[in-house]
Amino acid sequence: MAVNRAWAAEGLRSFSNRPRPVPTRFWVISLASIFILALLFIGHTSDSLPSIPGLNKEPEKAQPPPPTPESNDPPKGPAKNYDPEEFDLDENGLKIWAPPHMDALVHGVHASDGVKRKPTYPLDPFPQTPMTSPVQDNRPRPWLGAVICSAWDIKRRMLIRYTWMKMFKDVPMDQRFVISNPGPDWRAVIQQENATFGDMIVLDHLHEDDFTANTVKTVEFYRWLSDKSPVKYEFVSKMDTDLWVNARAYWDRQLLPRLDVVKSADGNTVTGYKANVNHTTIGQFYYDNYHRTAFPHGAIYTVTWDIVNLLPKLQDKHHIIAGEDVTMAWLLIKGHQKVTMAILTQEEKFEFDHKDTRPGERTPWARKGTDVTSSWHAMYGSEILAIHQLKKDDDWLMVAECFDERGIKEMPPYPEKEPEDKGEKPGYPRPFWTQIPNDFWETDVDGTLLCNGIWKLEPGVGRDMKKKPKGE
Ligand SMILES: *[C@@H]1O[C@H](CO)[C@@H](O)[C@H](O)[C@H]1NC(C)=O
Ligand SMILES: *[C@@H]1O[C@H](CO)[C@@H](O)[C@H](O)[C@H]1NC(C)=O
Numbered sequence: 001m002a003v004n005r006a007w008a009a010e011g012l013r014s015f016s017n018r019p020r021p022v023p024t025r026f027w028v029i030s031l032a033s034i035f036i037l038a039l040l041f042i043g044h045t046s047d048s049l050p051s052i053p054g055l056n057k058e059p060e061k062a063q064p065p066p067p068t069p070e071s072n073d074p075p076k077g078p079a080k081n082y083d084p085e086e087f088d089l090d091e092n093g094l095k096i097w098a099p100p101h102m103d104a105l106v107h108g109v110h111a112s113d114g115v116k117r118k119p120t121y122p123l124d125p126f127p128q129t130p131m132t133s134p135v136q137d138n139r140p141r142p143w144l145g146a147v148i149c150s151a152w153d154i155k156r157r158m159l160i161r162y163t164w165m166k167m168f169k170d171v172p173m174d175q176r177f178v179i180s181n182p183g184p185d186w187r188a189v190i191q192q193e194n195a196t197f198g199d200m201i202v203l204d205h206l207h208e209d210d211f212t213a214n215t216v217k218t219v220e221f222y223r224w225l226s227d228k229s230p231v232k233y234e235f236v237s238k239m240d241t242d243l244w245v246n247a248r249a250y251w252d253r254q255l256l257p258r259l260d261v262v263k264s265a266d267g268n269t270v271t272g273y274k275a276n277v278n279h280t281t282i283g284q285f286y287y288d289n290y291h292r293t294a295f296p297h298g299a300i301y302t303v304t305w306d307i308v309n310l311l312p313k314l315q316d317k318h319h320i321i322a323g324e325d326v327t328m329a330w331l332l333i334k335g336h337q338k339v340t341m342a343i344l345t346q347e348e349k350f351e352f353d354h355k356d357t358r359p360g361e362r363t364p365w366a367r368k369g370t371d372v373t374s375s376w377h378a379m380y381g382s383e384i385l386a387i388h389q390l391k392k393d394d395d396w397l398m399v400a401e402c403f404d405e406r407g408i409k410e411m412p413p414y415p416e417k418e419p420e421d422k423g424e425k426p427g428y429p430r431p432f433w434t435q436i437p438n439d440f441w442e443t444d445v446d447g448t449l450l451c452n453g454i455w456k457l458e459p460g461v462g463r464d465m466k467k468k469p470k471g472e
Contacts, residue, residue, distance in 0.1 A: 092445050094442055094450065095442060097452060098333065104291060104322030105323075106321075106322065106323050111215070114211040114215065114321070121183035121184060124181075124184065125204055126182075126202045134198055141174045141233075142235060142255075142273035143237070144237065145176070145237045146201070146238055147178065147239045148239070151208045154193065157177055157193075159396060160177075161199075164244060164246075170405060171247045174233070179203070181208060190202065203224055214324055215327065216315075218324045219324075219327060222236075222308045222312050232305060234274065234275040235304060236302065239299070242391045243387065244390055244399050246384055246408055252407075258275060260275075261273055279337070280339065280340040280341075282296075283344060283349075285433040288432070291326050293452065294451050297388075299388040300386045300388075311331055314332070314334065315331060317335075318335075320334075329454065336453075339454055339456065340457075341451075341456060342458055343465050346377075347381065350388065352376075352378065352399070353376040353377050353378055355425060356428075358378075358418070359422075359423065361415075363398065363412070366379055367418075368418065374428035375429060376426065376429055377428065433465065440452050446459075448461075449463060
């Protein structure tokens with residue numbers, strides 16, 4: 001297994017080269033490698049090893065910041081520009097929206113082509129394999145944190161389990177990984193993995209492939225929750241595998257204020273939580289110029305349980321095939337639904353930019369003069385809730401060291417004399433929501449701002465995504 005060798009070698013290399021030893025990191029890597037080997041061994045004791053998709057691939061390179069929108073190809077097909085004259089108005093004078101007429105693009109593949117792909121293995125029902133020794137814990141958990149990942153991405157799952165999930169285990173969140181049907185070759189391995197950790201949700205009516213993962217997987221996950229989940233959650237967060245989440249702060253600042261706490265008669269024990277909002281999503285507002293649609297950025301967004309129930313119903317009616325986050329917006333547009341959009345700022349959720357780290361230091365902290373209003377920067381301050389684009393294990397572990405179970409550690413002071421900066425400079429691109437066209441914005445009957453006909457900003461929040469102080 002080339003990958004395990006490379007991985008262990010990386011751990012050893014970093015162990016010997018660096019001046020200070022990093023035992024945690026070394027042990028996480030070693031333990032995870034051993035675990036993967038053990039799983040593969042258990043899964044395939046008799047047969048010779050089949051070819052294993054995914055694990056033999058080169059590790060994914062960190063992606064460069066997205067191109068500036070002007071350099072995007074112009075939309076193909078009959079997509080029309082929104083012209084205010086073209087809108088019919090409802091009884092309140094608000095525009096009646098429809099998704100643009102176009103063949104959606106999903107990571108470079110046209111949806112009309114993507115749906116024609118042929119399955120490479122049969123979709124047999126996936127047998128449930130409960131955890132062998134489950135931990136008894138009856139605390140109410142109103143929050144589901146679900147990492148959407150590919151079945152064969154075991155290595156990343158181990159890294160996530162042993163870092164933020166373990167660190168923030170006191171937060172009342174159920175932690176799950178959502179995979180599609182991995183096919184017969186992988187069945188035994190995944191069964192063994194769930195028997196050990198008990199944290200897998202298998203959507204066995206879906207193929208494990210990129211196109212499915214990037215289009216219908218989230219809505220089908222909501223369908224699974226709606227139809228089969230043993231627990232009804234108040235909030236469900238969907239997360240990517242390259243996202244670090246400060247679950248402690250996310251719970252304290254974003255979720256707890258939106259929950260009413262239910263206590264036992266003597267007032268001493270929390271017996272439950274009930275959301276005090278409905279039809280709400282929490283996320284980073286994003287605009288996709290190509291599909292001319294506004295939506296919460298897909299790396300992490302959180303929805304209330306009524307949205308979990310609603311989206312699969314809308315999908316049964318409208319059958320949208322588009323990027324996972326565009327799909328959500330188009331379904332809501334077609335269903336004429338208005339959803340409250342609670343905004344995460346660029347300081348709270350951002351794309352990790354290596355070029356913005358401190359020159360000469362091996363830390364994820366930002367250099368002097370960083371710009372936290374940009375969507376791409378390094379770590380700064382104490383507001384951080386989620387960090388995206390941590391595709392490299394090195395970056396992931398570096399970030400992990402800046403947190404403990406109470407959340408983010410204090411930012412270390414800048415060095416007295418900064419070393420010379422020989423590397424590439426950060427570009428600090430503007431957030432995508434700044435490109436939302438003027439005619440996307442309307443004022444709803446209750447005075448809140450409405451975008452794209454579906455996203456209602458919270459009362460007092462302006463087009464700059466900031467909450468206006470009272471009286472302004
Ligand atoms: C995984 O384990 C959990 C906990 O025992 C169980 O509830 C769930 O059904 C299992 N899932 C699968 C796909 O086996
Ligand atoms: C949200 O909607 C559900 C039913 O869809 C209802 O039971 C609940 O009370 C509502 N919550 C709020 C805060 O309105």
